[in-house]
Amino acid sequence: MKYKICLLWIICCMLTGCWSSNELNSLGLASAIAIDKQNNNYRLTVQTINPDEVAEQNRTSRTAVTTYSATEETIFEALRKLTEITPRKIYVAHLRIFVVSEEIAKEGINDVLDFISRDHELRTDFAIIVSTEDDAKSVLEIVAPLENIAADKLLSSIETAQNAWGSVQATYLDQLVEDILSEGKHPVLSGVAIKGNKEIGNQIDNVEQVRPTANLEYVGLAGFKKDKLMGWLDIDESMGYNFIADNINSTVFSIPCDEGKTVLEVLSNETKLTGKIQNGIPNINIHVETAVNIGETNCAIETTKLEYIKQLEKEASVYLENLMKSSINAAKNELQSDIFGFGSVIHRSDKKGWNKVKTTWDELFLETEEKFNIKIIVRGTGTIEDPLQSES
Amino acid sequence: MFRRRIQQPVEIENNVKNEKLSTNINVNVSYTQSIMGRSDDLIIQRFSAATNNKLQLAISYIDGIVNSEVINSEVMERVLLGLKGSTLSQKVLNGPLEDFLVYCDLSVSQYRIVHQKQEMIDHLLIGNAILFIDGFSSAVAISVKAWEDRNVSKPDSQTVVRGPKDGFIETLRTNTSLIRRRIKSPKLRFITKTIGELTKTNVCIGYIDGIANDKIITELEARLDRINIDAVLESGNIEELIQDETASIFPTILNTERPDAACAGLLEGRVVVIIDGSPFVLILPSLFIQYIHASEDYYHRTHIAIAIRMLRVIALFLAIFTPSIYVALSTFHQEMIPSPLLVNLASQREGVPFPSILEAVVMLLAFEILHEAGIRMPRAVGSAISIVGALVLGEVAVQAGFVSSVMVIVVALTGICTFVIPAFSMAMPIRLIRFLFLIFSSLFGLIGVLFGTFLLIFHLCSLRSFGVPYMTPFGPFILQEQEDAILRLPLWRLIYRPLNIVQKDKIRQQNPRQAKPKPPKR
Structure with missing residues (x-):
């Protein structure tokens, strides 16, 4: 009897399958997310990594990242809607950069923050920045020199600039939320803008020349009051x-x-x-x-x-x-x-x-x-x- | 489901055991012949001595396990010469055999008078020559044992860089001599038992009186006496028959091929069991931590020894957990892998058609098959195995896209780490439980690995080796013994013998304060 129960138990274990397991090659690794407002809807743009183009081996001439966009009333819906056009499930745990458009920042980013702090898959160690001049989507579409992945470029650039120049501040999700909730402090986020021709910037041609046609540049800090953008420093x-x-x-x-x-x-x-x-x-x-x-x-x-x-x-x-x-x-x-x-x-x-x-x-x-x-x-x-x- | 069927052993009427030898030499000789049957290595030589009444004698022995030169020159010649021309009175012929032997002028070191038929046969079979004398109801068993054996040579399974290079061999007496030569103390005891209905194997218990725990010796003797088996061919047979826990893949009795390791065990109050015909000597009770100790640890400088032991602990963990943690991280907890590494891993998995778990199991299985093939193949085909193993299973499999290169690294690391464990008997269960952990991790991720770890710890803590908890000194935790567990403190700090084994003579260095070497005072 004891053996039978044991056997049954082992079989039950096998039957559960691999609950919530994902093979690495079934995930679309998101490196950056950008959010714009479009006719009262959110337009979510995800920059996913093509691992083959980043790793040392098997490189082809394809770009290192691909962006996908979807427009929905809420962000989570937009993210799930993305599966209509992406071949893989978007995996956001390795997010580096979260870009919010200036328009949304002026209206208030609480709605956006609710999703990104509520979702269990997201960590809190990505930098949040505000795109100025252009919409957030086009920031992710610049093919970056030096760093293959535009999000990596943005993150390393903000961290280097903070350490060696001091004109920007890398604000991470946990700090941002803390500042918004705090009574005696309001948050700041760094602003980013595209300098140059963004039409060429999203092609691989951009990095095939010594002086890139388009580049991303940090343009000072955006001052907030609670969750609303008030102005620029x-x-x-x-x-x-x-x-x-x-x-x-x-x-x-x-x-x-x-x-x-x-x-x-x-x-x-x-x-x-x-x-x-x-x-x-x-x-x-x-x-x-x-x-x-x-x-x-x-x-x-x-x-x-x-x-x-x-x-x-x-x-x-x-x-x-x-x-x-x-x-x-x-x-x-x-x-x-x-x-x-x-x-x-x-x-x-x-x-x-x-x-x-x-x-x-x-x-x-x-x-x-x-x-x-x-x-x-x-x-x-x-x-x-x-x-x-x-x-x- | 698994109902046991035990056949009742057939009671054999065995009167032979107590049957006395006959006074008639012809009866004795024909009895010997009838017991041994048609075996042509049995030699029986009959001869008569030139005494007053033409005394009939016979010598029987088994060819090949005796020194026939000694029989010729030291036994037969001497007996014949000694008896030649002597007048034997009726009193001597009817008296005890001991008195008669005075006339024989035997010049062998060891002989024994046997009275019973079974006893005589036993002596014959272990390589003694039996001398029958007509008229006596007893015979003389003369020790003339001599057979071909291996020279004492380097142990194959436990090599060292520094340390004695001799190893046990298949002959019991040589093995006891290797130990006796190292411990020149009258307290060193060897007690021999014969086990095996057919093999009559000598099994020798060795211990140091006063240091070893009497209870363990009593228990060991009781367990040995309980054995009722036809054959004992290797110490592994005995190990399996006297272990504490049968339903475990972990060994609870250590074996060694090295006399110095056996001596170290004796000096720690452990008991060794030497089995005739096996170069592997059992040491008991043994603890889990002993399996990652090597005798070399005590011959190197203490810092080096500690570093190497730590390395072994790390290797032990890697050997158990590497594949399962890789599978858990890459299929369940991608967020725990640093982003650049994850991108790299993801790139390697592009195009691999199998799930990670299948990849891991197949590669580990392939490695185990290679391992097994490597042990048992003839030396001449060794290079073929390594080419197939390294090239086909490693490089070509990756190039063909069957497995990812990181999986080859994982399997190789796991395999190498297994070989770091000094005791082969511990390496084997480690190889097994790896698969258990893999299954757990593929089903439940790290939670599964953790669950498996709990099960493993529970199991290890439930084991005992001759009453001593297997996980001592960690569970139960004994601070005193940490000094020679994962650490190996300098010898002058190792004052005490293991406390849970030794009960009487606990101190190794009588004057601990003077144990530490010091430069001379000016």
Whole structure:
């Protein structure tokens, strides 16, 4: 009897088959998704990878990615409708980039976010960006140089730019949702635009020339209020934002002088924010400590003299202060949105004060007073000392 | 469903056992001849001595397992010369055989007086010469054993880079001598039993008195006595008949071909069982972790030994889990594979017509077949196997698109990892359970693998080897013994013998503080 039960049990196991199993060659790996609005419907565009064109072996002349689009009232329906035109089930766990069109961003991205955070297949480690100038679909249709997959290009480009230039911010799904739900902070997303001829950009010709006809370019940060796009920060304002948000790993900025400019390379940056409500007005202290290196100069300075260095440090701190101020002004005047998270800062450092103002924080943010405390340390002057022209 | 049918053994009336030898030499000789039948390797030589009454004698032996030179020069010549011209009184002829032998001038090291017919036959069969003397109701069994055997040579199955290169052979006495030579202590005991109705195989229990656990020896003897089988041809037969758990694919008795490993076992309080005719000596009780130990671990420097043992543990896990985890990840949990790797894997699977699980099972089966073919094929066709194996099953299969190249890597890694496990008897169950895990993983993904792992752990923890839990020192966890489990601490830290085996003499190094080597003081 025992044996019979055992046998039955084993047979039952076999009968279940391979529940929810998928062979790798039955999946369409989605690398990017773009969402546009079309006549009140969502147009979903999926960029899928052709594995053969990416892996080292078996390459042909086909493109590395293929895009499919479907239009439906809701995103999930559109995704399932895609199976009408795709040979395989779209597998979105390996999504790198999620592009939202500017139009949707202005109307609010909550509907979009609901699907991508509810679906179990999606991870939370893909970057969300806003397409400006063109619709989101065409962003995915650019054949990218260097990286085979346009989504990879977008992701690596945003990460490199964040690390070495500091004008963009890679916002991932979990952070975006957190910012939208948070009371004291509003989210920012990076914006992307197509530069060049996008008609040629979606053909493989685009990468068969040294200078690609079309390329994707990050164009600064999009400031949101809750889930709605309020406006754009330009490159300088974006950089100022990143300094305040302590997102700077390394960047360069220049200080003008009589003869030209001195370029400083940021080696490390640390920004600390503290704040409290004083007489009903929020006060924010921005404490920045930055170590820099002289990267390039055509000014007549003697880098071996301490007073020049002190002078340089002073000028650099003024520059940084202006950079951050311009960013704050843009946020107050154009976006009217606390993208820096000053509210959260006050929440952390002055809980009692925060409880009084949290309901009216969005209005109160416009009256915030900032105090800057910027400390610049010139760590080195590079591998040479005085500028070449002064020696000759 | 599986009802057992046990035939009742037929009771054979066996009076031969207690039947005494006759005083008449003719009766004895014809009895011997009738028992041995027509076998022509039985030699019976009758001769008479030049005594006062022409004493009749006969010597019988089995040709080939005795030294006939010794029989001629040391037995027959001596007996004839010794008795020549002597006058034997009636008192001597009617007295015990021992008194008579004084006249014979035997010059062999060992002889024994036998009284019973069965006993006489037994002696004859193990290679003793039987000397019958007319008028005595007993005979002399003279030890003249000599047969062809293999020289002590390198063990084939357990080779080492550093360490003694001698191995056990098929002769019991040589094997005990190999151990005795290493442990020169009067406490080393060898106790021999004869097992097998027909083979009459000598089975020798070896242990060190005072270190080995008496209960284990008693239990072992009881289990050996319980054996009632016609033949014992190899230690594997004995292993199968005395193991604790029969319904398990895991071995609970370790075997070794290496005298140093057997000695190490003895010194840890274990008991060895040496079987005549087998170069594999059993060591018991044995623990799971012992199967990934090699005797070389103790001959290398401690750091190296620890690193190598860790490597073996990793290899053990890889050998069990690699195929199943690959199948689970690639068919159920694609999100767990890093994106660039996934794209790569997906590209390799393009055009492969079979599901991953089938691919894995077929490739593993092919590997097992190759493995089996490699063991039993004649040496001369070895290169053919490797060409077929490496080229056809590896490269060409991938080129033809039957299997993905990553599957070849997975199978190759699994196969290589299996060979890392030092004990062959443990490598075989590992090869088997791999398939079990594959089935689980193909049905339920990683959850299935986890389920299988639980089953495996439950099973391993339920095993015992002569009463000692198989998974000691992990389950039950014994901190003290971690020092020689996955780790192998320096010898000066290994103060104690395994605590759950040894009960009396637990300390290896009497003065632990002085155990650690130190430079001389200035």
